[in-house]
Structure formats: structure tokens, C-alpha cells
Amino acid sequence: MKEPHLSALKCPECGKKLKFDRDILLDENIETGQIVCERGHSWSIIDSIPSLVYPPISEKDAKWIKEYDEMAESYDEQIKYYDEWLDIDMMREREQFLMFLPIEGPSRIIDVSIGTAANFVALHSHFKNQMGRFNLHGMDLSTGMLKVAKRKIRELGIDICLTHGSVFNIPYQSNFFDIVLHTGGINTFSDIHGALSEMLRIVRASGVVIVVDEGLSPRMKNTEKGKEIIKTNSLFAARPPLEFLPEKARNVEVSYVMNDTFYQMVFTK
């Protein structure tokens, strides 16, 4: 990890700024080491990824994360079955979030719960060699998923700052991002309000938060296909979690993507 990545972060325990525990050269990549805050809280960097998980994860979340760690290597293959079953092209549909990008100029974007970095792979397949204008960050609680994301990013030759952290206490500065993206986790999070509040905290004023997860549209729910989908996987019965939106969320819009099988909730500060 390099200095610009560090300056976007904050100590997850006290919120203060972080620094490397030794002098580093400009543009030096720190693969292993420690970062500390001014109150002395110390955090590890492992394989260039800072680990900023605080407080320690609950037993319930740990169970989920163990599953994600175990499935990380086969995750991309596993979710391909959605394409045929739901009659969608998920990698293409992931490009939906591009419509919220400013047409030109720099953009700071974070994928919260980045998983295997599929959303940024979609961004890359659209922008190819114009990726330079994006300052990309990805955070996840599963080190297994982060490892796969890191490998895919390296293969594509793109630069993404990866952080090990939890959505319930995102170790990033407030008001930092133009776009906060989250796909695929919120339905099963143990504290949905907490997660959405953290996403809103790190987006800048009039920046946009985009949350996408399984949940059939009302129209799809009433079709034979919709009933079969819910019977097979009850996650698809989920509704957009509007009741858990933080009070400060503005301009809330709900639509349906992926052939009416996923909700997309968009809001601003």
C-alpha cells in the first residue's frame, strides 16, 4: 500500500488519522508493516492490504466470513449459474453503476464488500485504458475474497486500494467518495441500518450510494417464474431495505435490475 491509500483511511478504533510506523519513500509500496494512529492504536499491513477490523467481528458474522473465505476461489464460477437461471448477463448488468459516474474528470469510488472485484472488472471492460481518472478502493471482511480480488486486479493491470475492514465500521474518512457501491451482501448483514449509515458517512455531499441485492420486483414476484425463483432461493423474496435507511439519506430511488430480480436502491446525502 502507498501513502495516498493511507491518507483516505482512519483509525477504526478512535477515528484519528493514520501514519506508517517508519519513514517511507515517496511512491513506495509497503507490503508488510504496521500503521499507527496518534493515540497509538496499531494495525497490520499484510500483502499490501491494511487490516483495520474493529471491533472484533461477532460470532454470527465470523460464520459468514468463514464461508466466504472458503468459497472465494470458486465464487466467480458459482455465481455464473445465476446468468442462465435468471436469464441475465450479470457482468454486463454490473455496468449499470456506470450511469452514476461523472462524464469526465476524476472520481473516487469505493466498492464496499468488493468480493472478487467483479464491479471494477466491469468498469475496466467499459473504460479499458481510460481507468486513470478513477481513484478506486475496495473493502471486504473476507481475506479470502480480497486475495482473489487482488490477483484479478493485478492481471488486468489496474490500480485498486484494497482494505480489510467491516461495513459496520468502515475505516475510511467521512465525505471522501463520489460513489459508494455495494452489491450482494446487505440482505444478510446483521445490522443493515449500521451498514447503510456507514456508506452514507463516507460519501461526499451530493455523492451517490448505490446498493444492489437479490430481491424480485413486485411485477416479477407475481409471475410463475418469480414464484419458482423464491421457492428455490428465499433471498429473492427480499424487499429494498428502505426502513433501515439513515435519516439523512436524500433523493432515494428504487428500481430493479438484472431482469427484475435484484433491487437497486440509490440515495444521496
Ligand SMILES: C[S@@+](CC[C@H](N)C(=O)[O-])C[C@H]1O[C@@H](n2cnc3c(N)ncnc32)[C@H](O)[C@@H]1O
Ligand atoms: C455475495 S458476496 C458479494 C461480493 C461482490 N460485492 C459481488 O457483487 O460479487 C458478499 C460479500 O460481502 C462480504 N461481507 C460480508 N460481511 C461483511 C462485513 N461485515 N463487512 C464487509 N464485507 C462483508 C463478504 O466477504 C463477501 O465478499
Ligand SMILES: [Zn+2]
Ligand atoms: Zn486510534
